[in-house]
Amino acid sequence: MEFSCKHFKVGKCEGEKLVDGETIPLVLQPSEANKNGLESLLLALKNNKEWFEQMIIKNSAVLLRGFDVKNAEEFNEIVEICGWEDIRYVGPAPRTHIYKRVWTANEGPLSEFIYYHHEMVLFKEYPLKVILFCEIPPPEGGQTPVVPSFKVTEKMVEEFPEAVKEMEEKGLRYTFTAPGKNNTGSMRGRGWEDAFGTSDPQEVEKRAKAFGMELEWLPDGGLKTILGPRNLTKVFEGRKGRRMWFNTIVGMHGREISSAKMADGTEIPENVVKRCAEIIEEESIQFKWEKGDVLFLDNLALLHGRRPSLPPRKVLVATCK
Numbered sequence: 001m002e003f004s005c006k007h008f009k010v011g012k013c014e015g016e017k018l019v020d021g022e023t024i025p026l027v028l029q030p031s032e033a034n035k036n037g038l039e040s041l042l043l044a045l046k047n048n049k050e051w052f053e054q055m056i057i058k059n060s061a062v063l064l065r066g067f068d069v070k071n072a073e074e075f076n077e078i079v080e081i082c083g084w085e086d087i088r089y090v091g092p093a094p095r096t097h098i099y100k101r102v103w104t105a106n107e108g109p110l111s112e113f114i115y116y117h118h119e120m121v122l123f124k125e126y127p128l129k130v131i132l133f134c135e136i137p138p139p140e141g142g143q144t145p146v147v148p149s150f151k152v153t154e155k156m157v158e159e160f161p162e163a164v165k166e167m168e169e170k171g172l173r174y175t176f177t178a179p180g181k182n183n184t185g186s187m188r189g190r191g192w193e194d195a196f197g198t199s200d201p202q203e204v205e206k207r208a209k210a211f212g213m214e215l216e217w218l219p220d221g222g223l224k225t226i227l228g229p230r231n232l233t234k235v236f237e238g239r240k241g242r243r244m245w246f247n248t249i250v251g252m253h254g255r256e257i258s259s260a261k262m263a264d265g266t267e268i269p270e271n272v273v274k275r276c277a278e279i280i281e282e283e284s285i286q287f288k289w290e291k292g293d294v295l296f297l298d299n300l301a302l303l304h305g306r307r308p309s310l311p312p313r314k315v316l317v318a319t320c321k
C-alpha cells in the first residue's frame with residue numbers, strides 16, 4: 001500500500017512512536033498550504049476513502065492536522081463523508097449530544113484521569129472507529145493517550161504466562177454498580193437512570209437483557225450490573241493476527257463501584273493487575289492536542305484514555321461501526 005497519496009502529506013507529531021514498523025499516529029497534513037480548508041479536506045477524504053480506512057487499520061491511528069476544522073458541524077461533515085455507520089454510545093461516561101453524530105467525549109471532571117479502555121469493550125457490539133475532534137486544546141495536560149493493545153498482551157504473556165492462560169480459559173466477569181438517584185452515600189458515578197436513559201426499572205431490565213447484562217437491585221436503590229463471561233483477549237480480522245488486550249481488568253478491578261474477576265469467581269492476583277497497569281502506561285503514546293486536530297482510532301487495536309487537564313478543554317467524539 002502506497003504510504004502517501006497526493007491529497008495528503010505525511011507529517012510528524014511530537015510523541016509519535018514507531019511500533020512494529022508503523023508510526024502511531026500517522027499524521028496527515030494538507031498536501032499544499034492553500035489546501036487546508038474544510039472543502040479540500042472533504043474532497044480528499046471522499047476521493048481516498050478506501051486508502052484512508054486502510055491507513056487507519058495499518059497505523060491504528062491517523063491524526064489529521066493543519067486543516068481548518070472549526071466546530072461540531074464541520075467535524076460532523078468529516079465523520080459523514082467517511083461513510084461509516086453510526087453506533088450509539090452506551091456506557092458509564094457522561095456525554096452530551098452536540099450535533100447530529102457528534103457528542104462531547106466525556107464530561108467527567110477534567111481533573112480525573114479517564115482510564116485506558118477500548119470503547120464499549122464489554123458490550124456485544126462496539127465501535128470499530130472512534131473519531132475525536134479538538135475544538136479547544138487544553139492549556140496543560142488533557143492528552144488522549146493511546147496504547148497498542150497487542151503489545152500489552154505480548155508483555156503479559158511473557159511475564160505472566162500462567163495467569164494469562166487461566167484468565168483466558170475461564171473468562172472474566174465484571175460488575176459495575178450505579179447509584180440510585182437519591183443515593184446520598186459515598187458512592188460516586190453516574191446514576192443508573194442516566195446510564196440507561198430511563199427511570200423505569202422494567203425498562204432498565206429490558207435494555208440490560210438486550211446488552212447481555214444481569215442486574216441486581218440493591219437495598220439502597222442502587223443497581224449492580226454483572227457482565228460476563230467475557231474474553232481476556234481477542235483476535236480481529238485484518239489486524240495481522242495480533243491478540244488484542246480486549247478487556248478492562250485494570251480499569252475495573254477492586255474499585256468501590258466495580259470489580260473484575262475470573263468468571264468462576266477466582267480473584268485476579270493483585271500483582272498481575274498492578275503490573276498490567278504499568279505495562280499499559282509503558283506502552284502509551286501521546287501527543288499534545290492542537291486546535292482543529294481530528295484523530296481517527298482503530299478501536300479494535302488501541303486502548304485510549306484521557307489525562308487530567310487544566311480547563312478549558314473541548315474534545316468531541318463520534319463513534320462508528
Ligand SMILES: [Fe+2]
Nearest residue numbers: 117118119304
Ligand atoms: Fe473512550
